[in-house]
Amino acid sequence: MTTLLPTSIVGSLPKPSWLAQPETLWSPWKLEGDALTEGKQDALRIAVHEQRRAGIHVISDGEQTRQHFVTTFIEHLSGVDFEQRETVRIRNRYDASVPTVVGAVGREKPVFVDDAAFLRTQTDQPIKWALPGPMTMIDTLYDRHYKSREKLAWEFATILNQEARELEAAGVDIIQFDEPAFNVFFDDVRDWGVATLERAAEGLRAETVVHICYGYGIKANTDWKATLGSEWRQYEQTFPLLQRSAIDVVSLESHHSHVPMELVELIRGKKVMLGAIDVASTMIETPEEVADTIRKALAYVDAGDLVPSTNCGMAPLPRDVALGKLAALSAGARIVRDELDPPAG
Known part of the structure; x- marks a missing residue:
């Protein structure tokens, strides 16, 4: 029997303090060699346990085995030099020192496949794995070889497809x-x-998701959000294109954003991963707040196509806050699930 309003998280969960510096993006590992491999697997086990304990239905790795959702994948590719660094503007928002594309990019061996296989052994629930998209990958690099954003994106798309298969x-x-x-x-x-x-x-036979958000809850992103005005209508540009695409699910930011909920209508017919948890705040939502966000979305998406989720990853948050938000997500979804399909008895 398929669960109505199955819950899921978008990406990262905070790492344990013994593995990496808490509340920090790109945090260096505190372990090395075999101890690091074992530590990553232990952290992944914990992430699975915490999601299951909170009542999350679709289990992910919480990105426990990678430092960053984009650069960790790129580190494993040929043609990219991490010693040659340039400062670029990331998503027209903030400057960052990034590696350089110096030759033809290629994937000489699988990147996350062993980690995903380990995740598979930890639960019999559905599992989800996140990869960076081609456009976001090229935005996190300096390209000295292709000198064309589009050419490099097509190369990355081929590499991503190999990994995804x-x-x-x-x-x-x-x-x-x-x-x-x-x-x-x-x-x-x-x-x-x-x-x-x-x-x-x-x-791919696996279900495919594209996640589009307004970024982690870091200062550069929150400052940018403050300039966007009373309505954030960026999705209006992309949702009609995605509605006609072959992608199965669209993941979007909603709770505590200024995204008008009616924009979800533009992807009618797709499954929707609805961000019902704000990752830019340490305030833990109440279950009723989560339920209210879900109810509003149901005017624009069928209940059978709605997956309550987080707005983005939670790596920069304190662990207790992230776990509280997981519990709130699950409890809020349960409230609406019971309204739509009251329990027997």
Whole structure:
């Protein structure tokens, strides 16, 4: 029997303090060698346990085995030099020192497949794995080789498709592509962004998700959000394109954002992962707040197509806050589930 309003998280959970510095993006590992491998697996086990204990239905790794949702994948590719660094503007929002593309990019071996296979052994629930999308990958690099954002995106799409097919073979049920860049580069999204995303997902039997958000709850992102006015209508540019795409699920930011809920109507017919948890605040939502966000969305998406989720990853949050938010997400979804399908008895 399929669960109504199954819950899921978008990406990261905070790492244990013995593995990496808490509340920090790109936090260096505190372990090395075999101890690091074992520590990552222990952290992944904990992430699975905490999600299951909170009542989350679709289990992910919480990104416990990677430092960052984009750069960790890129680190494993040939053609990218992490010693040659340049400062670039990330998503037109903040400057960052990034590696350089110096030659043809390639994937010489699987990147996350062993980690995903380990995740598969930890639960019999559906599992989801996140990969960076092609456009967000190129936005996190300096390109000295292709000198074309589009050419590099197509190369990355092919590499991502190789990885995604092997993740599927390792037992992953849902493959998510993170594309926060879709909220910024609207002309590129229209001209080739959706097409490269579809290439990354080509031929998969696993359910495919594209996640588009307004970023982690870090100062550069919250400062940017403050400039966006009383209504955030960026999704209006991309949702009609995604509605016609081959991607199965669209993941979006909602709770405590200024995204008008009626924009969800633009992806009618797709499954919707609805961000009902604010990751830019340490305030833990009440179950009723979560339920209210879900109820509002149900005017624009069928209940059978709605997956209550988080707005984005929770890596920068304190662990107790993240766990409280997981519990609130689950409890809020349960309230609405019981309203739609009252328990017998």
